[in-house]
Amino acid sequence: MSVNYGSKRVVVGAHYGFRDWLAQRVTAALMVLFTFVVLAQVLLTSGEIGYDKWAGIFSSQWMKALTFSIFIAFAYHVWVGVRDIWMDYVKPVGVRLVLQVFTMVWLVACLGWAIQVLWRL
Amino acid sequence: MTELAKKRPEFRNINALTDLPTYRLPAAGIVSILHRISGAIMFVLLPLIVWMFDTSVSSEISFAKFKSAFTVGIGFVPGIIVKLAALALIWAYLHHMIAGLRHLYMDMCHAVSKEFGKSSAVVTLVLSLGLTAALGAKLFGLY
Numbered sequence: 001m002s003v004n005y006g007s008k009r010v011v012v013g014a015h016y017g018f019r020d021w022l023a024q025r026v027t028a029a030l031m032v033l034f035t036f037v038v039l040a041q042v043l044l045t046s047g048e049i050g051y052d053k054w055a056g057i058f059s060s061q062w063m064k065a066l067t068f069s070i071f072i073a074f075a076y077h078v079w080v081g082v083r084d085i086w087m088d089y090v091k092p093v094g095v096r097l098v099l100q101v102f103t104m105v106w107l108v109a110c111l112g113w114a115i116q117v118l119w120r121l
Numbered sequence: 122m123t124e125l126a127k128k129r130p131e132f133r134n135i136n137a138l139t140d141l142p143t144y145r146l147p148a149a150g151i152v153s154i155l156h157r158i159s160g161a162i163m164f165v166l167l168p169l170i171v172w173m174f175d176t177s178v179s180s181e182i183s184f185a186k187f188k189s190a191f192t193v194g195i196g197f198v199p200g201i202i203v204k205l206a207a208l209a210l211i212w213a214y215l216h217h218m219i220a221g222l223r224h225l226y227m228d229m230c231h232a233v234s235k236e237f238g239k240s241s242a243v244v245t246l247v248l249s250l251g252l253t254a255a256l257g258a259k260l261f262g263l264y
Binding site: 025028029031032035050051054055058078081082085103106107110113114117120121 | 157160161163164167168170171174175177178179180181184218221222224225228
């Protein structure tokens with residue numbers, strides 16, 4: 001579907017440019033904050049970090065909930081970014097569709113794995 | 122066919138093989154394309170990232186396996202390859218994050234002058250490469 005704005009311009013494409021533009025920035029900011037939350041816990045640990053201390057960071061309930069949210073934000077961020085790469089460089093619709101489906105499967109598979117690791121901790 | 126639906130002319134003056142190697146990209150342009158490349162690297166290596174998360178937090182035994190992957194290797198992959206992949210991820214993450222923060226700053230402060238574009242791009246490159254060198258030296262046991 002294309003919408004006409006004015007007499008000459010036909011707006012085509014994904015039609016959710018602003019939503020994704022904003023989501024890309026919000027998810028990015030969340031991931032930067034999360035990086036510092038994890039980094040702070042690593043740096044504030046005294047002594048060498050072994051298994052107990054490292055796994056301990058992710059084992060508290062609030063940290064699991066936060067990490068889970070970041071995984072979702074991450075997946076959405078990567079989806080927007082990789083989709084943009086395909087849209088810029090891959091012009092044949094069929095090839096683009098295949099690559100986009102591959103991206104979704106790749107992302108959802110990795111996301112499922114990461115969530116499984118997190119919640120069995 | 123309406124006037125609008127007519128095929129618009131396409132101008133493709135850049136040849137990837139003959140033009141790109143000699144194309145003098147400004148610093149902001151280098152940061153921009155590296156932002157995309159670093160993102161693509163992390164996307165491709167995503168299973169490795171989740172694998173590292175899995176083995177490092179799941180159990181004492183898997184943690185030991187995680188550590189030894191960097192020295193003696195894992196399966197048919199030698200340790201040096203694991204280290205190089207980790208180094209690539211370190212750089213990709215740092216560059217992507219710092220270049221992203223530059224974007225956020227520009228969005229929030231309307232910092233869109235030509236001078237700021239160049240200076241912030243240089244800062245991005247220096248910071249990301251410097252931190253990568255520091256963490257990479259640690260990864261390869263230089264200190």
